[in-house]
Amino acid sequence: MDAWDAVVSRRNVREFKRDPIPPDDLDRILEAARRTPSSRNLQPWDFVVVTDRGQLERLAGVWRGAWHVAGAAAAITLIAPKPDDESRNWLYYDLGQASMSIMLAATGLGVGTAHAAVVDQDLASDVLGFPEDRFCAAVISVGYPADRPLRPIAEPKRRPFDEVVHRERW
Numbered sequence: 600m601d602a603w604d605a606v607v608s609r610r611n612v613r614e615f616k617r618d619p620i621p622p623d624d625l626d627r628i629l630e631a632a633r634r635t636p637s638s639r640n641l642q643p644w645d646f647v648v649v650t651d652r653g654q655l656e657r658l659a660g661v662w663r664g665a666w667h668v669a670g671a672a673a674a675i676t677l678i679a680p681k682p683d684d685e686s687r688n689w690l691y692y693d694l695g696q697a698s699m700s701i702m703l704a705a706t707g708l709g710v711g712t713a714h715a716a717v718v719d720q721d722l723a724s725d726v727l728g729f730p731e732d733r734f735c736a737a738v739i740s741v742g743y744p745a746d747r748p749l750r751p752i753a754e755p756k757r758r759p760f761d762e763v764v765h766r767e768r769w
């Protein structure tokens with residue numbers, strides 16, 4: 600799949616087949632994360648990848664919107680330093696870009712992804728074992744879609760092009 604097809608085919612996939620992701624494909628998705636640009640090239644991230652079913656089921660408890668993690672083939676968790684007021688905005692910008700790198704690389708391989716926010720940091724820390732000065736910013740479920748393959752979406756649920764695009768001035 601080329602870059603454009605990956606952009607227009609990505610969607611949140613929340614129901615997954617149980618087939619595992621081949622290790623080389625999972626590593627490619629993680630390599631895309633590693634290559635993400637970041638403010639001052641600080642690369643303020645570590646990625647803990649989880650494939651153990653029991654751990655995925657526990658991780659699904661970090662937020663009610665994280666239920667899909669339990670049925671995923673894998674979860675990629677984004678771990679970052681606890682931010683202060685100065686670093687917060689750029690940190691989240693960087694992590695957002697890393698999320699999209701993961702999702703587009705996965706889509707290119709026909710692999711679905713879904714975001715999950717993380718509310719219960721104590722549970723995330725217990726499952727993932729990251730150091731005390733870090734937090735888990737997000738979990739991304741990864742797996743082959745159970746509903747239908749990833750194909751270009753003709754009419755995504757988005758605000759109209761002419762409403763969001765302003766030429767030369769607002």
Ligand SMILES: Cc1cc2nc3c(=O)[nH]c(=O)nc-3n(C[C@H](O)[C@H](O)[C@H](O)COP(=O)(O)O)c2cc1C
Pocket residue numbers: 609610611612613662664665667713714715716
């Ligand atoms: C920062 C962020 C947090 C999100 N958190 C969740 C979540 O906790 N659970 C979930 O199922 N989807 C979550 N989503 C997915 C959004 O609901 C989804 O991207 C949006 O509805 C657009 O749908 P699409 O990704 O299929 O195009 C999150 C997305 C973002 C960008």
